[in-house]
Amino acid sequence: MIPNVLTIAGTDPTGGAGIQADLKAFSANGAYGMSVVTAVVAQNTRGVGSIVAMEPGFVAEQIAAVFEDVRVDAVKIGMVANAGIADAITQSLDKYAQCPVVLDPVMVAKSGDHLLNQDDVDAIRERLVPRATLITPNLPEASVLLGREVEMGSLAEMRESLNDLRALGAKWVLLKGGHLSGAESTDILTGGDEGDTTVELTAPRVDTINDHGTGCTLSAAIAALLPQHGYEEAVRRAKDYLTHALRHADELDVGAGHGPVHHFHALWNNAPLQLQGAQR
Template sequence: MTTPIALTIAGSDSGGGAGIQADLKAFSALGAYGCSVITALTAQNTQGVQGIADVEPAFIRQQMESVFSDIPVQAIKIGMLSRTDSINAVADGLEGQRNKPIVLDPVMVATSGDRLLQDEAIATLKARLIPMASLITPNMMEAAVLLGCPVPETSSDMEKMVEPLMALGCQAVLVKGGHLTEAESTDILFDGTDIYHLRSQRIQTQNTHGTGCTLSSAITALLARGFSLPDAVKTAKDYISEAIAHADSLTIGKGHGPVHHFYQWWN
């Protein structure tokens, strides 16, 4: 049997709830072996980010070359890349990997609504990485930044965004509606042919740190295992819903805690 192997290219979260740490936990929970390329270090906890140290682009490339030269990665997840040089380094390193599923989580807007990427970096992301992606997973605010349009207010507004997002060059789009005020949390998947409305009960908890990272990495793990894209997204949506539902069973820090990646195994 071939071991399912997934690679995450993202920043480190010293608090363990998001970024590389969340990705590796989600890979493990969903049956894939996880490798990592770290693009930035953060001093971070449940109350916020206290510091960021970017990894030099040449060393990002060296990490990628080390993994790809030895380990048969089956699917790749890309998280936050804070600099234009880092985006270019990752794009260059992926040139020989286009035959594999690539899931891009375009982290560009903080929960506060603040932009995390400058316009130049967003332009590079659109020009270099989005056309490589098998799937992009923006939340509704990030989708609005990519399209230069108002933030959607309803799931119907979100649905109107999927075709323009596809026109950026990716193969499929998942727009996440967790920030909507509707009774259900609705994500919309468009695979180029069909539109899927993925609905789940909205869960009241402050412990949602790492939700976006976890969803995109869960999808990546399932693609590495050979799931079709719609089945991978649906199964990952069920997984993150349960991880959020069980988040309050953890006591982590004084602020916004993480989702429970291992709810199925921990008592």
């Protein structure tokens, strides 16, 4: 059975991050994608311009429209935008969702600018994180969630932060090491029913500036794969998918800044479209 996976997130008009990236990652990993918009974002490969958040009640109506009609096998949450939307999502999930929930806590822009105020962060930490079954923070996001600095270049510091992140309430934590230095990128997955699983996942660091939407893409791929595999296997497969999407990112020519990863690298490279001679 093909899984139906819902993303609850903001938009990216250039298609590299947010809902647009999530839907691509769902499709590339064998899932049917659905979406609920939390915010409309004016952004491109060079940065975020402005954000218009949806009314919390309208976000709740969108979620209800999906769950009252469609079987939902997993949910991915990205940009929440504000505390009111965090509450609306939490209440909706409590009412409807009996499936895995992957939360990518989008709190810090690539530039380092914080996207949320303290009340919004508190709502995500106190309400959404405990409702999620898996959270996928990078190191800056982990710092915001924990309210203390997690050293950017330290794998040891990552390991020491895991218990504190687990204590926030999610069953699983994937702490991403993309901000580490060195030739390899190491993520750490910890959790499980007994909280006794900890796995370090390492991949070669890909030399490309086209890394826009990597966090969105990884968490969306995990959500697509969870109905098909267990947590550890889904995360392994999603990380491998993202690594290859980064390796092929330079085949695209999108924007003047940090371009997107190549979500459909496997499909487009193995089955190129035969356009020559096609009738119009």
